[in-house]
Amino acid sequence: MRFIFEQIRTGGDRNFAYLVGDRDAAEGVLIDPSYDPDAVVERSRAQGLATTHVINTHGHPDHVNGNERALELTGARLAAYREAESHPEVALDDGDELKVGSITMRFLHTPGHCPDHLVIHLPGQSTAITGDLLFVGKIGGTASEELALLEYESLQRVLRELPPETTVWPGHDYGCRPSSTIDLELATNPFLLAGSREEFLRLKSDWGEFKARHGLK
Numbered sequence: 001m002r003f004i005f006e007q008i009r010t011g012g013d014r015n016f017a018y019l020v021g022d023r024d025a026a027e028g029v030l031i032d033p034s035y036d037p038d039a040v041v042e043r044s045r046a047q048g049l050a051t052t053h054v055i056n057t058h059g060h061p062d063h064v065n066g067n068e069r070a071l072e073l074t075g076a077r078l079a080a081y082r083e084a085e086s087h088p089e090v091a092l093d094d095g096d097e098l099k100v101g102s103i104t105m106r107f108l109h110t111p112g113h114c115p116d117h118l119v120i121h122l123p124g125q126s127t128a129i130t131g132d133l134l135f136v137g138k139i140g141g142t143a144s145e146e147l148a149l150l151e152y153e154s155l156q157r158v159l160r161e162l163p164p165e166t167t168v169w170p171g172h173d174y175g176c177r178p179s180s181t182i183d184l185e186l187a188t189n190p191f192l193l194a195g196s197r198e199e200f201l202r203l204k205s206d207w208g209e210f211k212a213r214h215g216l217k
Contacts, residue, residue: 001102003125004028004047007169007178010036012062014173018129020122021049022101029053029079029100030070031120031129032171037066041073052100053090056080057131057171058114081109081116092118110158112151113140119158121166128162128182129169136168136175137216139191145201152200155192158182 004021012035019040021028028049033040044051051074056064064086071078079098082091090098094109108119113132117140120129132140133154142148164183186192190210194200203210211217 001025003103004049005125005127006043006047008036008040008043009173010034010040010066015062016169016171016173016178017066018169019043019047019049020100020103020105021047022103023047023049025101026050027052027101029055029098029105030074030076031055032057032063032131033066033070034063035066037070037073040066041070044074050074051076053077053079053098055098055105055120056084056086056088056118057120057129058117059084059086060114060132063131063171081107081118084116108158108161110154112142112147112149112154117154121162126163126166127169128158128166129171130158131171134158134168134185134189135170135172136177136180136185137189138174139189142204148201148204149197152197159186159192 002023006019008017010017015034017033017040018031028044028051030040054070054076077089079090080086080088082093092107096107098105106121110117110119110133142151162182166182168180
């Protein structure tokens with residue numbers, strides 16, 4: 001197995017798509033092709049890969065708006081959480097695995113930002129595509145306190161289950177760099193440094209003021 005991994009800028013709100021592939025098997029998957037599916041598909045072709053699946057981390061429009069075009073260009077199957085509104089051909093549940101050549105992708109259901117949110121963990125490559133759950137230095141927005149607490153539990157689960165050396169690849173370029181690690185986020189991300197649910201909620205509600213105080217964008 002020769003591991004292929006590309007982070008691809010697709011426009012929109014600084015969106016990232018991802019290409020994951022096994023060169024020896026000549027297979028790959030596209031993750032959140034979003035605003036520029038043609039460019040994402042072209043990267044797969046340039047790497048000599050047949051695209052087997054288009055995978056969504058979650059169902060918000062800025063992540064799924066490239067699905068139809070990517071599927072048309074590749075003949076791939078759509079994979080997403082089983083309750084996603086896109087009605088995926090491959091319905092994923094928490095803990096499910098998908099093979100890309102000899103690469104194993106494991107899916108964690110991580111609701112909060114979006115009910116159908118998945119984190120994609122590649123344990124053999126110490127890699128995680130975290131969508132809009134975990135950004136570099138930030139986390140995804142939530143619409144209510146109830147959803148914020150659900151997001152808190154999802155984040156805690158990710159921190160428990162993913163080794164600290166795991167690289168973090170988010171759905172948007174919102175941080176000071178395009179990727180991170182679990183260990184680095186634990187040391188620097190204010191939401192992961194929150195010592196309790198209550199502190200987490202306070203930071204959520206005061207985030208604008210916190211950013212202004214600390215010179216964050």
